[in-house]
């Protein structure tokens with residue numbers, strides 16, 4: 001659906017996007033994650049034909065963004081990170097205004113507005129002034145506006161920024177629903193956890209470069225490979241020395257520490273079963289075995305630390 005090849009964009013001397021290539025399938029829900037200034041917005045604007053890459057190409061549904069911006073804009077809705085100036089209009093008036101701007105004829109506009117209000121769970125806010133809405137409501141109004149011309153692709157720049165947890169969940173549910181009805185969705189965040197739950201794949205961007213991308217589950221596995229697990233076990237008075245000896249001789253064990261009948265250690269093995277097995281084979285009775293899975297956010301921070309610095 002979207003094919004990006006070697007795009008770069010420099011503002012004066014600042015290289016905002018550096019040689020990014022990417023393919024996005026129809027119907028995908030892709031999260032773009034990276035710290036502020038990473039180049040997410042610039043990349044989105046290049047896809048939305050709002051910024052021209054200096055080099056490289058973007059194709060949307062087979063059309064080259066350099067030569068066919070108009071049909072691409074019809075197919076795609078771009079939601080900016082900020083609301084901008086909040087108008088003195090009701091939600092319906094606001095949507096009607098943008099419906100007209102998109103050339104939706106008057107007789108079809110009302111039903112289209114009804115549809116987008118339903119999709120964004122705003123039906124009962126139709127006559128409310130936009131300015132009176134909470135941040136969460138305003139964000140949903142922005143999504144409704146982005147949907148008004150029924151685009152196949154949604155580019156949502158930081159849709160969860162500044163929202164309280166409840167509003168975050170509401171937006172998440174709306175995005176899931178939109179993806180279910182077939183929209184291809186690209187969304188960005190500087191917080192991985194915002195994207196983790198709803199995206200099938202993520203693209204990690206830093207300093208204008210694509211650092212990692214792929215299926216979210218695969219990526220988690222890959223991130224965990226250069227990670228470690230902390231394990232706590234509890235054994236018996238009788239077995240504690242044996243347990244320590246077995247662990248000490250294991251090359252995959254480090255940070256060994258003992259407190260009475262409890263032992264803690266660290267391993268880089270993705271699966272710690274061989275360690276458990278070695279203990280059991282040496283007749284060490286395990287009363288408790290506890291693994292602390294690494295927090296993906298931590299691993300991500302560690303993985304990208306060099307580049308952030």
Ligand SMILES: Nc1ncnc2c1ncn2[C@@H]1O[C@H](COP(=O)(O)OP(=O)(O)O)[C@@H](O)[C@H]1O
Pocket residue numbers: 011012014015016034035036037038039040041042043
């Ligand atoms: N219109 C612009 N003029 C000059 N510099 C810009 C412009 N837009 C973005 N930048 C710079 O490009 C870099 C990438 O910005 P941006 O794409 O907004 O990243 P992100 O959305 O990940 O925060 C930042 O250093 C930003 O300051």
Ligand SMILES: [Mg+2]
Pocket residue numbers: 037040041042081157
């Ligand atoms: Mg941005």
